[in-house]
Amino acid sequence: MFSFFKKKPATEAESASVFTEVAFADALPKVAPTGPERPLQEASTPPSAPGATGVQTQVPVPELTQRDGAGEPLAQPSCDQVAASEGPAAPPVTLPLGVESLPPAVSGPAPIAMTPPASVALVTSMEEPPPAPATPPPMVPPSIHPAPKPETPRAGWLARLSAGLRKTGSSLAGVFSRTKIDDALYEELEEALLMADAGVKATEQLLDDLKRRVREARVTEPQAVKALLVDAIAELLRPLERPLEIGRHAPTVMMVVGVNGAGKTTSIGKLTRHLLEAEQKVLMAAADTFRAAAREQLAVWAQRADGSGVQAAGAGWVDIVSQQGGDPAAVTFDAVVAGKARGCDVVIADTAGRLPTQLHLMEELKKIKRVITKAQLDAPHEVLLVVDGNTGQNALTQVKAFDDALQLTGLIVTKLDGTAKGGVLAAIARERPIPVYFIGVGEKLEDLQTFSAREFAQALLS
């Protein structure tokens, strides 16, 4: 199951700390459009800025960027300031799956014009936006089709996770085929944990904890020790188990970073599809401005039916701000400003991949983070690092380096369906416990899953 947390409405819960879980069945949507699949809308007007490509604008976006002497944009008012000067909150909407969604605590203006649900339109990082159409295109009422029967989907992704971690699992599990609990067993276990990339500190902690549990439970069978190791690993990983919260801010601004090929764009695409299903209004910033097809890749993912005939129903929509060859910080700034002006729920900036050792590129990320704060004073609310689970201890190195530079708020660990050893999560939990919001266990939409410490521990030892 995939889930994130969304704030309850002020009328229902005055406290800003009350969140409701928005959970997604693994076989996602139950609604399909009647008409032909809406294609990605192509450019209908010439680019407004040099280098801008594929412009399709549905709403006017204000002249966005005022810059200071250093070329960085000037600070913008916070959402609170914007909200204070603008009208009442939008009415509550109902989420799929029977979860009530509410307007954010601080609501911005309602979107000026709504795209048909789940269509993807492209918006360039604009200097001069073309005028909005007088009337929005007619909405095509979706027809309801019976939901396809999921073939034990949860078991499916857990099986993929277990298969991906089998390399680790079989060597860890092999330890417990010994006949008695003795020093040799613990030594073999230590070796297996180190081989699984758990690192020295986490391995030591796990062994100490396990020995204590064995003593307290007075177990005598090696197989019983295996169950206790699952408990010990689950406890160690528990601090990483935290949900992503959406709805506390208007919009929630996320910045996504990582090395090349870690799975940033794919994960953003999957997350966006889930947000669309929850009728969220999402604005993506293609801040990887030197990648030729960055915008197209985001758009394809955001629009993807993923073989299940899915199109999001209701009020969710997604737009993309991009400017080929432009300044990544400027594109991101424009996206945040536009996201506020258009009443978006979430703004996600997809940044170019880079190694933490490329200091000038790390400076570029810091600049992107700074200008986001100028566009919205309390943002970014999430700085997410996407790490490839196959990279072993190198993943911990990446977590530390990106965290030192950007103060990460969350992780997405991808490719755990591959040859990942998985133990590195124990090392992360021990040495830099940053929440793992999601794990990726494949290339399909449903393969982005909420992280569960116990499930992960079980998969590691299966």
Ligand SMILES: Nc1nc2c(ncn2[C@@H]2O[C@H](COP(=O)(O)OP(=O)(O)OP(=O)(O)O)[C@@H](O)[C@H]2O)c(=O)[nH]1
């Ligand atoms: N097996 C598997 N493949 C994945 C997963 N997540 C992403 N991928 C694949 O990894 C490859 C790279 O993904 P991208 O999303 O392009 O990575 P990126 O971090 O945006 O790459 P750059 O923009 O070049 O830095 C693609 O082929 C994805 O399909 C996963 O969880 N499992």
